[in-house]
Amino acid sequence: MIDEKTVITYPLELLQTLKDKARLGFVRYPVFVSGDDAFLKSMISATDVESVISDELEGDNVLPWNKARQLLGKESGSLALDLRTGLDVDKLCAAAGCIKGGALLVLIVDENRRQESRFYQRFLRFGQHSAAAFIRQHGESSLPTMDVIEVRGERIDREAGTTQSQQSAIEAIKRVLSGHRRRPVLLVADRGRGKSSAMGIAAAELMCQSNKKIAVTSPRFSNVETLFTHAAARGVLSKKGRLSLTADNGSELFFVAPDALLRDEPSFDLLLVDEAAAIPLAMLSKVLRVYSRVVFSSTEHGYEGTGRAFSTRFRAMLNEEAKGWREVSLTEPVRWADSDPLEAWLFSAFLFDAEPSTPVTSDAAITIKAIDPKTLPNDEVVLTQLFSLLVTAHYQTSPNDLVQLLDGQGLRLLGAYCGEVLVGALLASKEGGFERELAEAVVEGKRRIKGHLLAQSLAAHTGNDAVLADPLLRIVRIAVLPAFRKKGIGRQLVRALETVADLENINVVGTSFGANSELWRFWSSLGYLPLRLGVQRDAASGTYSLQLGKAIQRKPDWFDSLQALLYLNLNYQLAEQFFDMETELVAELLTDSNAAIAPSPAALHQVSLFAQGNLGYDLVTGSLWQWFIHWLATKSTQNAVDEMCSLMIARLLQRQSWSTVSVKYGFRGRKDTEAAMRDWTRQQLPK
Template identity: 50%
Template structure:
């Protein structure tokens, strides 16, 4: 199709304005041509790291929680998919989203960009190049509004300025405020569905009804600006500062950061938690316990990239901690019409709407290598693979799609049940670096991109040789829930180990947020702990644990790695890890070498006297600690720890106070707790 640039733009802009929709517009050509075309539109915000008078990419998060008009994104030097998706959710209906592509795109070696180029001429997109080649969206080819409506391209869902879903959400939050305690509501939506606006509207209604106090929390205050905006709309109130809105009846809407909320526990009549998926699960757990009237909201698809895995985990938490909680899913868009071309394109291009295919059964699992060159040509396989990753992991970012296609150091294995992919393993090649580079890494002068496991081990132990050894790091093992506990995960790991040995890579490692279930699984596969991070993961609230397994012969430095881990953990358990899961602590001790800790005869004698009631706890606490550590180290990896054993972990190893331990394990104070310790040790002293 041939059109003049002005005619092309007028057609797009008029159609977008008339139907309150958005179009993605791809411009291929010189930068002068691109800017000339963009400047024909009014009030376009330019995002670029190289062009003058442009907003740099690192600042785009300033748009979050706000609406914006047309944007032009310069992606000639690459793009951050996560930030791109964040911007899409801010563009309001009637606006255009331009992509500045540059020239010679066909020469780009990136598989990700090869696939991305296929979406330049998507049914929902507009495309123009400097030679006059033009592609209009399918939407613009419909001649009349009647035709558009009859094809179900657009569906109006608004009434009196709000959608039906928003009305349902408002009613649900009002019920949380006025109904029975501990009946929270969870609002789930894709981007742009008005969940923050709904929370602002219901906050306004409640705050006007009497002197009330509503707290709103979120990872950043910019996320809740929409809540404040709608709470303040057309009513007498004043914004004292960016954190606090005060009504004429002295009601207050106030922002409190999640950590401050849980530290100070301020009182309120209602707590609103916006973008809950970006808050660590342990913090959400405490909010559920500490506050009796809560509304949670979360983006199921969108820039947060948490997807359905978060929703599943959080629903489990609510089922355990509350009764009668309610979920409202907001499906109708607010900032644009349903059937919006830009959103349709976004979901297809970045796989936001992927749903894995489930087999009728999971028998006869077959493991196959998935080649990235094949993956880029097989959209069905790519969608199934990404769907598995999204549905089984707490956080999956849109940025994860790029390395999946482009990272040549990545190995991808698929577990098939018949023709259906039911599981996948992702692994990356690390190590094999020269000693000079390795020395710089150990000294903190250099970092090696992508070598996360070996680089961490080398830096934290000071052993330079670690980085010279090749290793395959397993970054993800994902299996559909219906096919878990049936050997697919184990088969994937075994297959990777065989591939590693065949390629001359004699070590495999992994890193994950440690839980007793995961640790037991990996220990059963012969992997040994090598390092544990001392800070909890912001997303999962777990400590990151690194494990290593040698397949043929161990490098000479590996025993030093294991020794250092054991040596430090013996002391860290009562300081850095004093609040770690007791079962996890016990399992880590069980995996240590008992020969590393001497248990002498005088210490054994003291423990025996304590067990017989001759000596008190305060007189023998050192001997008890050494004996208990030694006892754990001599357990089999499959050993199951009883309640009393875990009580000893909390008191003897993690050094938690008597009152706290007694309360946690149902004892009546110190005397009762000490008696439980004495009885358990007397039963297990000779084991």
């Protein structure tokens, strides 16, 4: 809530009052500061800031914004962030999490640029929030009106060790290792409650007690630096490179990326999954199947990605796959007191705790309406409904998504309403429409235009600059409340956007996502066709990026060319870049496609001889490959991929070894596997 403030005319006196309040309450305050460079320097000096993050100011304690992540995992006194030329909300929130109680977060702003950015326009209004101070060189300044409780002695005891919640978490982690198998623990908390440090302390204590191998995984190593720092501080451990700590008794704590964890399946005694909300549920489900002693942590609200949607889905999955699991909530803040003004301000300004509205009934008709992005900065009700919907439906939503929502160029927003309540939304971005010279520069790698992610990717990876000449609409996000899923709302939203494209004479609607069978079936059922498939798995999601498109009015000349290139390369990539792709996904990508030409009569005859046992596999691999690719391409997507079809994909297309496929599909060796392939092939050939 933004309150009316008391007017203050003496900035230095106001600043001193604020410093005293922060110190006595062991809390933190956000302080907006506006003025010329000389005024800003005097305010920064009077605040006694430890670091200034700025691309404009100079000084020994000034860091450029591209080095701001150096602060992560460190405890800091007062910080100043220069937001006059740009605002990276994820970095702002990360920096705020480093500030300890008794310090200030100084936000240097330029009130004259409010009209350039809808997000910045809204952000400046939060300088009048009840938890914030605003100090102006010219004009009215104000103090926070939010009350805080003074905490003098309690904090000293807490800093000597751990909070009660942390101690509960440490004991729970130890029980995962010493207790029954397959009883994982989920640690949940808001930012700053000491989850990572509790995991590090528990790991160090376990390592010092006996020889243990403990693995840590997270989408980025920077996420777990705090964990490693606390482990090193608590135990007598030695650094073994950047990603490992060892003890004299042979114990080791080491980092492994999520994709390598599941690909290589290294052995260890305990697995710690930090910031699990940034890892897809499918990967976490596989973690549960492969490893029997696991601890997960998830941030409910914070810059790592708002995790309420994740926690809800993950709890449901744990109930299904690990019935003896336990949850531990960490409630007390570690580096500041309860009722912290800066935390309250962050939650309001960036909608960390926004909750979606719930309709009285879910049976009312769904209405699709356009939402004008220009109205969102001044309509907190609709903005909160929309962003909370994104948070609830997508567990990797981050604070920077709020910036994109308000300032995204060429944004199209559609809402699905049940009565007056928003229950679904689609976000799309207009891309392309480049002049020929600019399009050529992009394809040649000389230029890269902000936004235009799908159009530039398609053009750059195929060398076809014509893709950039035509405008297209890229579907960025579809979100539907859990209670309204499986009701066709996503389809309604996509169809509505296609109508928008038709009215605007835009010929192509496209999308991009980490490829999996569920998403593929949704988009392909709507007529979207594959145009590009990335060749490297994402380290966090373990998926390949798949880009799809659909012609709305007329099909551009480049459309069929891109699809033909995809399948031409895919046929050869399956044995190299995609040798470990899920066989079900391979089949789905190839079915109902133009991926192959019909095999020649001579090739078909060889396949028939193989099926009858007259020719061995080694003599017919080319003919068998050509027949099988064509068989898949002409097969209906409605038919499920059976075990033998998967085996054929793994051996024939992906060239996995005989030993690998025989073990995977339950055969005693090559002879039995080849015999099964003969029988299956014979059943598929025309009678």
